[in-house]
Amino acid sequence: xxxxxxRPALAAIVSLTALATACATFESPQPRVRPIDSRLxxxxxxxxxxxxxxxxxxxxxxxxxxxxxxxTTATHAVLWTGVVLASLGGAGLVGxxxxxxxxxxxxxxxLLEEGISRDDRQTLVDRGxxxxxxxxxxxxxxxxxxxxxxxAYGVEYTNCGPLAPKRRRCSER
Amino acid sequence: xxxxxxxxxxxxxxxxGLVVGCFREATPAPGFRYECSSDDDCITPVDGNGxxxxxxxxxxxxxxxIAGLCQHACSGSILDLLSPSGTSDCPSDRDGYTCxxxxxxxxxxxxxxxxxxxxxxxxxxxxxLFAAFGEAAAGFEESLSSLPQEKPGICGIxxxxxxxPACPDGQVCLEGVCIGFDSGGTTGGDTTxxxxx
Numbered sequence: 001x002x003x004x005x006x007r008p009a010l011a012a013i014v015s016l017t018a019l020a021t022a023c024a025t026f027e028s029p030q031p032r033v034r035p036i037d038s039r040l041x042x043x044x045x046x047x048x049x050x051x052x053x054x055x056x057x058x059x060x061x062x063x064x065x066x067x068x069x070x071x072t073t074a075t076h077a078v079l080w081t082g083v084v085l086a087s088l089g090g091a092g093l094v095g096x097x098x099x100x101x102x103x104x105x106x107x108x109x110x111l112l113e114e115g116i117s118r119d120d121r122q123t124l125v126d127r128g129x130x131x132x133x134x135x136x137x138x139x140x141x142x143x144x145x146x147x148x149x150x151x152a153y154g155v156e157y158t159n160c161g162p163l164a165p166k167r168r169r170c171s172e173r
Numbered sequence: 174x175x176x177x178x179x180x181x182x183x184x185x186x187x188x189x190g191l192v193v194g195c196f197r198e199a200t201p202a203p204g205f206r207y208e209c210s211s212d213d214d215c216i217t218p219v220d221g222n223g224x225x226x227x228x229x230x231x232x233x234x235x236x237x238x239i240a241g242l243c244q245h246a247c248s249g250s251i252l253d254l255l256s257p258s259g260t261s262d263c264p265s266d267r268d269g270y271t272c273x274x275x276x277x278x279x280x281x282x283x284x285x286x287x288x289x290x291x292x293x294x295x296x297x298x299x300x301x302l303f304a305a306f307g308e309a310a311a312g313f314e315e316s317l318s319s320l321p322q323e324k325p326g327i328c329g330i331x332x333x334x335x336x337x338p339a340c341p342d343g344q345v346c347l348e349g350v351c352i353g354f355d356s357g358g359t360t361g362g363d364t365t366x367x368x369x370x
Contacts, residue, residue: 100196111201115291117208118216118243128196135195153177 075155076163082148089142096138100131204279204290204328206242215243218264226264234264239276239338240330242291247272248341251302251327251350273329274351275341282322290328293336298326302350 107124110116116124157164209215215236218226225233236243247262249272263270263277270277281289281296290296299317317325330337331349340351 097195104196104199108199111199111205112287115208117214119214121207125198128198132196150177150181 073161075152075159075161078148079152079156079163082145082150082152085145086142086149087145089138089140089145092138093135093142096131096135100128100135103128103131202279202281202285202287202289204281204294204296206244206291206294208241208291209238209243210241212236212238214238228262228264240293240336242294245270245277246275246341247277248275248343250344250353271327273327274332275338275344276329278328280320280322281326281328283324283326284322293334294328294330296326297329297331297349298324300324302326 103124107116107121107128110121110124153164155161207215212235215238217233217235220226227233234245237246238244239246245263249262251271251273263272271280272278278294279290283289283296283298285296288296299313303313332340332346332351333349337346340346341353344351344353346352
């Protein structure tokens with residue numbers, strides 16, 4: 001009876017190997033991997049499907065906006081910052097531009113029609129030049145914001161991000 | 174895509190607004206004069222280097238507040254306008270100064286849509302001005318036809334107007350024009366150096 005004494009040793013080796021390889025599966029970077037056969041869990045290498053066998057994960061190919069996860073990324077921050085800057089710049093441009101236009105008309109009226117004193121003219125010129133500066137700064141801020149927003153939107157659109165309406169066949173990507 | 178259109182529209186609006194909304198100072202007509210309430214509101218004219226303009230005697234020209242406008246006083250006469258040997262006691266100016274009723278005034282075009290002169294001055298047509306002198310001013314008509322203006326005239330106030338300043342010493346107001354009789358119908362030898370813009 002030489003066989004019975006070897007069986008406990010073999011069982012111990014198999015148990016240790018299973019324990020060691022089973023721990024290795026806990027460190028696997030692919031948690032979605034499903035075993036082909038539940039009985040093969042004792043051999044993780046055999047249990048794991050290859051990339052050819054594994055279908056693409058559903059989360060990376062959303063079928064509609066509702067199922068798409070809402071994620072906050074730097075792209076979103078840039079997009080909304082750009083929108084805010086563009087809005088502020090646009091509002092400033094319209095406001096300062098209108099004030100500059102009104103100042104321009106007042107000065108024109110004084111110089112060409114109604115008459116104006118030298119001091120009043122200088123006051124209007126100074127005001128107009130200040131408004132010009134404010135208008136140019138507003139336009140620059142608005143333009144910068146618009147560029148930021150367009151760029152971020154382009155990135156979202158290209159990457160099928162949640163902020164860009166789905167017009168492309170993102171599910172096939 | 175609607176957001177993209179919104180952003181593109183916003184950028185377009187920015188560009189249009191920037192062009193339209195900018196302040197640009199208009200260039201007044203040569204006959205424009207600043208309003209004033211005293212001589213302190215007026216200035217001493219300077220040349221391109223910032224040096225004060227001086228007359229033949231080296232004295233700086235200085236504006237005075239006359240009839241509510243900053244103007245240069247002078248002692249010439251409108252009848253010296255076409256005198257070939259005349260000299261002016263008005264500052265040199267590329268748009269042409271002519272002494273009329275005691276002040277240095279610019280030539281103007283009465284056909285302009287906008288008033289070329291500052292109130293209370295008006296653009297007084299030469300044809301109207303010289304009509305009062307009959308044959309004595311007949312020779313001026315040919316000279317006036319060489320002026321570039323469609324209806325040439327001069328900015329000023331007729332001396333018989335209620336708001337008009339007094340004529341210079343030695344001149345009398347005749348048909349709205351200050352005339353001196355001590356030197357061939359005019360006072361002094363003052364006239365303009367050019368004929369307007």
